[in-house]
Amino acid sequence: MMHEVEVIKANRKISDRTSGKITDILRVAPYARVSTDSEEQLNSYKSQVAYYTDLVEKRKDWELADIYADEAITGTQVTKRENFQRMINDCIDGKIDMIITKSISRFARNTLDTLKYVRMLKERNIAVLFEDENINTMTMDGELLLVILSSVAQQEVENISANVKKGLKMKMKRGELVGFQSCLGYDYDPTDKSISINEAEAIVVQYIYDRYIDGAGAYVIAKELTKLGYKTKYGNTEWHDTAVLGIIKNEKYKGDFTMQE
Structure with a gap:
């Protein structure tokens, strides 16, 4: 069971939305997601939440706005990720200064969505930090690198999907049942x-x-x-x-x- 996270409200704004001046404390919002409901993946989900809680607490220049995490659902459609949408809404409401996520594929699973949200957040002076790619969207030079990396992330998702379908077809050829568990009788x-x-x-x-x-x-x-x-x-x-x-x-x-x- 995921531990409850105490949300500490910011005492001061991190950035002046008109002048762009940055103060010394960032209201940080980690975003974590796993894409299946297996026990292994749910444990990974809990580990991510614990990791980001500890990461933010160690930084004197960061304070936790909230932790946003989606579990046991597909990531291919952003509309199904309730906590992702809640996080975006909180960004629009001025409650968040920086989002931290493991990788581009954890944030959005196609180029279009990645650029849409990064641009929207950047206009509000809100950074997105992608740990694996070591990208901070507020300091990067242009969007070309982000386009390339998000395209790679989308290709990875498509490859995973193709491998899953291939595995299911192999099971069917062997005569193994797929999707029979809830048949009355x-x-x-x-x-x-x-x-x-x-x-x-x-x-x-x-x-x-x-x-x-x-x-x-x-x-x-x-x-x-x-x-x-x-x-x-x-x-x-x-x-x-x-x-x-x-x-x-x-x-x-x-x-x-x-x-x-």
Whole structure:
């Protein structure tokens, strides 16, 4: 569990937005992100938060504005990163003087987004410090280097994505199951990758198909399942027509397992 970070409000402004004059204390905002929900990556996320907390505390000329961190979500779309957007909003509100992040790929995953936010922040006299690339956007000469590095970062992401897709296809060729864990009526053992029928859940699936063959619609079936107290795969007793339709349209119930359509 991530430790709570005490936010210390700045006693004085770091920079005069009109004259550009810099004072001796920076309100620093570290940004950390991991892109998967695996235990290893979540531990990495916690390590990043601890690292940046310690880093800021060691500097007498820095004070912590806040720590912004996104976890267990993809980084390819900035709009999904809630804490990133919160950080940008705080920059616009004048609460931050410098952002610290591990690398360009941690800050934004494509050239367009990188340049958009760096330019916007630079106009407000807010620096972004990329540790791996050793770039401070307030002191760098032009944007050419940033364009090159962010392009490289984007290429790295695309390579990782291609490798993941290749790995999934190799699993499929070997007959290994991908994405089967939440299928009502079946239990999946990730250890030996075997499937077994869940008798209690199978009754619900049979009921759905029997009622559908009788002419009942998904909305009616959902109401009946809720009234009967049947549970969904996630243990909910309230059913919706979308859940019923998802089962009716699922090709697995006729013995097929379609992948990579």
